[in-house]
Amino acid sequence: MNKFAYSIVLLLLCMGLISCSTPKKEEVISQPNAISLSSIAENLGMRVLWVPSQKKAVLEQGECHVSIEPNSNIAWVQGEAVAMEFPAYLNTREIYVPISFYNKLKTVLQDKPDVLVAPSEKVWDSTAWTIPQKPIINFTVILDAGHGGRDPGAISQDQTQQEKNLTLDIVFRLRELLQKYGITVILTRDRDAYISLDERIQKAESVSAHCLVSVHLNSVATATAQGFEIWISRNTQEPRYLQSYKLGQYIHYSMKKGLPLRDRRIRKSGFQIIHRTKIPSVLIETCFISNPQDFLWIMDPMSRQAVAQAISQGILAYYFYEVAPK
Ligand SMILES: [Zn+2]
Numbered sequence: 001m002n003k004f005a006y007s008i009v010l011l012l013l014c015m016g017l018i019s020c021s022t023p024k025k026e027e028v029i030s031q032p033n034a035i036s037l038s039s040i041a042e043n044l045g046m047r048v049l050w051v052p053s054q055k056k057a058v059l060e061q062g063e064c065h066v067s068i069e070p071n072s073n074i075a076w077v078q079g080e081a082v083a084m085e086f087p088a089y090l091n092t093r094e095i096y097v098p099i100s101f102y103n104k105l106k107t108v109l110q111d112k113p114d115v116l117v118a119p120s121e122k123v124w125d126s127t128a129w130t131i132p133q134k135p136i137i138n139f140t141v142i143l144d145a146g147h148g149g150r151d152p153g154a155i156s157q158d159q160t161q162q163e164k165n166l167t168l169d170i171v172f173r174l175r176e177l178l179q180k181y182g183i184t185v186i187l188t189r190d191r192d193a194y195i196s197l198d199e200r201i202q203k204a205e206s207v208s209a210h211c212l213v214s215v216h217l218n219s220v221a222t223a224t225a226q227g228f229e230i231w232i233s234r235n236t237q238e239p240r241y242l243q244s245y246k247l248g249q250y251i252h253y254s255m256k257k258g259l260p261l262r263d264r265r266i267r268k269s270g271f272q273i274i275h276r277t278k279i280p281s282v283l284i285e286t287c288f289i290s291n292p293q294d295f296l297w298i299m300d301p302m303s304r305q306a307v308a309q310a311i312s313q314g315i316l317a318y319y320f321y322e323v324a325p326k
Pocket of ligand 1: 153216
C-alpha cells in the first residue's frame, strides 16, 4: 500500500467509517470488476485525498478533479455528474469504483493530452547501426512489463485476454532481441506476479541502467480509439527529460515505420513509472485492447514479434546516437 492509501485508511479510521472489529450489517460484496482509488491514482499519476468534512475522496491531476462518495453511484468529474455502474464502496480499507468508470476517466484525461509534435522526418539512418560489429557492452536497459498478478491491467471485451500477459510476452521477445546485441536487460518482472509501482521504481533505481521502457496495452470505453502512443514524463524541468524525449522519438519513429498501427504520437503525463524513475524513461501503449481491429492484430504472435522488433530498433538507435562513445 502506498502513502496515499495509508493516509486514506488513517483518515477513514479517524472518521469511524471503517471498522475491523465490528462488521457492518450490510456485508460489502467485493466486485470483480472494481478497482481501488489508490490503484487509479498510481496508474494515472493522480493524487488521492480524503476530505473528512464532506466524507468524500478526491482524485486530482493538474486541472482534472474527481470526487467520489462511498455508497454513491455518482462521481463528479470536473464538476459534472458521471453515473457509475455500481456505487463506490469501502472494502479492506480501500475505496473501490467500477473499472468501467476508471476507463471513462482515462478517456477524459487523454482527451486533453499534452501532445508533443513527434518528428515526421527520418531521425536516424538505419544502415549505420543495424548490424553492429561487436557486442554492445556497458549498455543496460530496464524493461517493465505492465501489470501482473492480481493486477490484470486492461481486459479484452470478450473477457478472454488480459493486458498483463500480453505485456510480458512482448517484453520477453524484446529482451531476446536486445540480448542478441549484447545489451544487458533487466526485467522488473519475469513472471505473472504483482509488483507495485514503488517496487518497480526501486528496482530501476537500484541498478545502474541507461533507460527504462515500460510496455502496456491501452483500453478506453470507446471502441473506436486505436493506435500506439509513447508517453514521457511531463516534468520538462528535469535534465533527463530531453533524453526521455529522444528515446521516445527513436522508438516512435521505429514503430511508426514498422507497424501497421495508427500513430497517436508522443505524449506527456505523470505516469509514476516514467515520472519518478530518474533515468530516461518511456511508457509505450502498444495498441488498444478495447479496439476490435487492434485487438485482433495484437493477438497474432507475429504482431507481438513485430512490436518487439520495432521497439528494439528504437532502443538501438537511442544507444548509437545518444549513449555510445563517439
Ligand atoms: Zn497498462
